[in-house]
Amino acid sequence: MNTESVVTHKQPAMTVQPKKLKGRAFLTPYLFILPWILGFLAFTLGPMLFSLVMSFFDWPVVGEVTFVGLDNYINMFTDDPLFWQSLWVTIKFALLFVPLNLFIALFLAMMLNQKVKGSGFFRTVFYLPSVISGVALAMIWAWVYDGEYGIFNYLLSLVGITGPDWLNDTSWALVAMVIASLWGQGSMVLIFLAGLKSIPESLYEAASIDGAGAVQKFFRITLPMVSPTILFNLIMTIISAFQQLSLALLLTGGGPLQSTYFYAMYAYDNAFKYFKMGYASANSWFMFVIILVLTFLVFKTSGKWVYYEGDNRRGGEEA
């Protein structure tokens, strides 16, 4: 018996595997992934479908549930100024945050890539703020921005700028949030750095021989070569901007005068402050659709501006 099995396995076992698995053997892989399947149904797919259904109902936490068709969606667009206000705040935030974040992170990564001494130290420093809690971040910045005793305006005053009362000024509160968020996004520097490091030195050498200057090298080599990373960061930043909630809750509470009233906060308030669960579900689904469309658009257009080295393997696999 024993010798026989050894003999049959003499050929690489891989060729044995594709045989039809029977009975228990057929079930084995499904048993291993069962936890995820159950969790997916209970905590992701189930809730998602449920919230889609809820979005067609008037659904208070206590009291009667009534079917209202598309009313929630219609009300949202036609009869709710807060919807438009929060959407606009969110878009403004993303428009400020995304380019600034990409620009600063890429810039710092390029500086780190100059074979500087102590690059380990600098990397740690840039990463540090992303390690602490968003609550801690908000606490620190609330104090940094303090209108009377804050260090931020003091530092600005040293260079002759009289800073506004950041968190209580309708035209500056959102900018203050952008700055605080940038502080927490230093980890992106490392992602860019890894992208830059993967560019073969020979490309730059060849360009030098052909007489290319630093600017040309940047636009002709660096930028195309890190473009996949830019794409990745772009998508992730847009998504995170649209989900921005804790900073708004903790720094400004959405104020002053709703100038930092983010869309996520709007949905949150409708659900957990006004207990309009159906309406809030409609809010959330609208957000989901926006994120899907954005992601789709970025991917769709990426063929035009993202350069994949050599083959298109990277684009298809795993992404």
Next chain:
Amino acid sequence: MIRKTIAYASLIFFSFLFLAPFYWMISTALKSDDEILQYPPKWIPDVLHWENFGNAWMSQPFHLYLENSLTVTILTTIGQLISSSLVAYGFARFTFKGRDFLFMVVLATMMIPWEVTMIPLYMEFNYLGWINTLKPLIVPSFFGSAFYIFLMRQFILTIPRELDEAARIDGAGSFQIYARIIMPLMMPALILVSVFNILGTWNDYLGPLIFLNDQSQYTLTLGLAQFKGMYEVEATGLMAVTFLISLPPLLLFFLAQRYIVDNSAGVAIK
């Protein structure tokens, strides 16, 4: 030469910007209540008021919050290590019907905004009677998490299959191969997932905010957020607690820096 100078100058300048808020937090935490009201602000307090830490910590039941935070952090980490590794092994080592589709679904769930599931999850946990307990924060971790499954699967794919086959010839079943061969070899991935999960859970604010209402159930982040809302709280105490709560993640980061820095970049590039 000029290029290096520019590089150093900008790196040092930005390092200052990144470190200044941390310094401001620590120096405020050590000041006296009068000193924080001085203008221009003092960089270094005259006397270091170490007692601020103890006083602020004792002014609220932060020891309870700490207990809750530790409970959630430890249990979710155990949950993720077991469940995500099982699932990752299933995806990495078997060929089965629907595998590629299901794996795509795993990856797709990472894109779903939390707003979409937040409300029904609240109602689901409410129905189960779990609101105001730590269960909504803990139980889901025993069903795996997309990102960790992805990380572990990628790692398992780098383990030579010959090891599995050798064990199989020796009579080991699939579960034994998972437990005896894959898990020990997967140590770096397990450490990485633990670090990510500890940081994520310890720092989580929205989960506790939505699922907990009773003070005795608060985690540290929620306790800190509530601490700020109290009018009698001075900046010194607030910064002291903020520092204490940030300390474990910062220490963990220094310990595991090599893992985090290498991998957070590596994952994104893939």
